[in-house]
Amino acid sequence: MARIEFTPQLRRFVDTPVVDTAAATLRAGLDAAFATNERLRGYILDDQGHLRHNVVVFIDGRRARDLRGLSDPLGPDSRVHVLQALSGG
Template identity: 75%
Template sequence: MPLVEFTPQLHRFVDAPACRCEATTLRDALEAAFAAQPRLRGYIVDEQGHLRVNVVVFIDGRRARDLRGLSDPLVPDSRIHVLQALSGG
């Protein structure tokens, strides 16, 4: 089953445990994580369900491409890393 992991910085704001789930797309995996921890949704996706601009997702080491539909495919052993983008100087 795919594994969704969240950046440690996110833990400052909300409990964000890793989540194993039955999922074939990034959206399915994120929805499973949100079902386990509903407060995560507001930090990861916007009101339209699109990935927030300050969030970056990597699937098996590659950056997710579909930031709106979140339709990037997963395989049974995919690892998804959800990170908050850093900014500043």
């Protein structure tokens, strides 16, 4: 099963479960995480359902490509890391 993990920084604001899912796409995997804590959705997705600009997702060490449709495929052994992007200088 694919495993989805969220950055520890999000824990200051909302529970961030580690989710094991049989989802075939990033969107389905995130939906599985949101099913355990719906408040998490607002921190990850904007009101159009697209990945927020300050959030970065890596699937098996590679940055997710479809930031709107979230259609990137997940394999049965995929590891997904959802991070808050850092900015500043």
